[in-house]
Amino acid sequence: MASTALEACQWTVATLARYAPATISILLQVHDRLRCVAATGAWQVFSTVPPKAGIVGRVYASGEPAIVTDVTTDPDYLPVRPDVTAELCVPVLDPAGRPIGVLDLQWSDLVELGPWRATAERLAARLGTRITALGGPPAESRSEKLLRHAAAMTSAPTDWDLMTAAITAARDVSTLSAAVLILAGRRGPRLGAPTSAPGELEARIRAELTEAGSGSLGRLLARAHRDGSAYTLGEAGHPPTDDYLPLARAGARTLVAVPVGPPDGGGVLLVADERLLRPDPTTVNLMELLAGQAWTCLDRLRTLARLREQASSDPLTGLRHTGPFGQRIAAATPGRTALLAIDVDGFKNVNDTYGHQAGDRLLVGLARALEGALRHGDELYRIGGDEFVAVIEVNRPEEAVRIAERLTEAARRTGRTISVGIALPHPGESPELTLRRADQALYAVKRHGRDGVRLAAA
Incomplete structure (x- = not known):
């Protein structure tokens, strides 16, 4: 029965x-x-x-x-x-x-x-x-789906993984075929990470929104935060407002839009379908819960990233300091990785004459100048008061010397001079010994008048 x-x-x-x-x-x-x-x-x-x-x-x-x-x-x-x-x-x-x-x-x-x-x-x-x-075991309820996806978002290790999990969850819980996340950014609104295999409608929506540009994304984001969550009734013959025209051109006929996070830095979650459907208010409520969980997880990941950056960076110059430097030189390649030990000439006199604030400004300006003189992929660390180390990959020692000379030229343009010692690790040599040889070459420059470059003996 x-x-x-x-x-x-x-x-x-x-x-x-x-x-x-x-x-x-x-x-x-x-x-x-x-x-x-x-x-x-x-x-x-x-x-x-x-x-x-x-x-x-x-x-x-x-x-x-x-x-x-x-x-x-x-x-x-x-x-x-x-x-x-x-x-x-x-x-x-x-x-x-x-x-x-x-x-x-x-x-x-x-x-x-x-x-x-x-x-x-x-x-x-x-x-x-x-x-x-009778059709098999009962299907997973939407609330159970939401709980399962919330756990997946909580355990996501990166922003990309989190956004992918949120989009997958939105499709699964809403039963609509496409989901897109728009997030505010320093350079304007942007589309969140796509899933690994987006459906046709989702791909078309992303293409239309990309072509429409950041202005269109910004209007969608502002509308959601100004007016709150919204959804279509799945009725034919009703044209969309201008903000939603890119979605209509992509083929969306049903849409749920919910705000994500705060108005000044959050985003909007769009869930859509090609079919004319009638989402019920419960679906919208579940999407709001999902958006809230997604933002909480994203904010947590960003906070952790900031804390990690602060823990590994010099608070004055923003350069990485001794902890990451130790890890980097431990992975140095013999004969290819060059360590450039850098010291600011006459820095103590600046502090003694003009005060530590002037010294701090000098270090910040010099750090920016040295960064600008390095190539993409080269790394610059501050390991002491006025002591820097650049870690670069080169094919020959002469290449390291040329880059060191570019650094000295960049320093001169700031009105200061630097002394640079260069060392390439020998096979089996400890990173500490390589850095010591670079320091010895630096002190040799100091003894011979400063403002120069010296390569440590092979």
């Missing part, structure tokens, strides 16, 4: 409970977990269980029944009440013999489990057949 899989499970548990003095539960596979869909009273019932967790996960994974006469000796036991002594768990199989769930019974009294195993297996077989006839 059951009209749904849930009813079939609930009636099975209720009927079995009349005869079996046990705590009974049925768990069915929903997406990537086992969800408890029916159970008798217990202090704790696990809502969902990972596929291989506990005795139920073991039975589901193997498709074989399990009898545990003493749960205290089983490392996989998931406790639901303190007086349980034994557990019987059998798989619920579809007619093809594939596990779709488990029937679990836990006893607190001494009982012979053999006869109960036969009964439980017959019930599980009939239940599996009936569930299959």
Whole structure:
């Protein structure tokens, strides 16, 4: 008489409970977990269980029944009440013999489990057949999808991974076919990262919005934050406003737009479909929850990135300092990686004569000048008061000398001079020894009048 899989499970548990003095539960596979869909009273019932967790996960994974006469000796036991002594768990199989769930019974009294195993297996077989006839285990609800995707966004390691997870979640939870994220940036609004395999509509929307330019993106973003979430009613014959024309040209006929984060630095999530659909307000609410979670995760990642940058950078010049420098020279390639030890000539006199603020301004200006003289990929570190080190990749020692001379020229243009010592690591040489040889070459420049370059002896 059951009209749904849930009813079939609930009636099975209720009927079995009349005869079996046990705590009974049925768990069915929903997406990537086992969800408890029916159970008798217990202090704790696990809502969902990972596929291989506990005795139920073991039975589901193997498709074989399990009898545990003493749960205290089983490392996989998931406790639901303190007086349980034994557990019987059998798989619920579809007619093809594939596990779709488990029937679990836990006893607190001494009982012979053999006869109960036969009964439980017959019930599980009939239940599996009936569930299959009714269309299989229940589908994952939208709230369950949202929870699963929220966990994925929380664990995303980078902005790119997070935006990809948010777009995937928006499509899955809304059941619409395309999702696009627009985020504010220092150079204007921009499209967020695409998923690895965007659908045709999503690809067309991204192309239209890219062609429309940052002005169009900015209007969409401003509208969402000014007016709040909005959605279409899926009715034909109603033209879009100018802001949404790029979406209409791409083929979107249904749209949900929700703001993301704060107005001055957030964005907007657009979820669309080619079909004329009528999103209900619950769908919009779920997209708002998703957008809120996405922004919280993105803000956390950006905060962590700023903290990492501050921890690894010199607060005065913004250059990386000794920690990252040690890691970089540890990876130096013998004969190819050159270390350029740099010292500002007469810096102490500047501090003594004009004060430390003037010295700080000198260091900041000089750091910018030296950065500008280096090539793309070269790295500059501040490792002491007026001591810098550049790490560069070269084909020959002479190339390192030319780059060092460019640095001295850049320093002269700021009104100061520098002394530069150069060393290339020998095979098997420690980074510390290479830097010491570069320092020795630098001091040789100092002894011979400063404002020059010297290559350490090979």
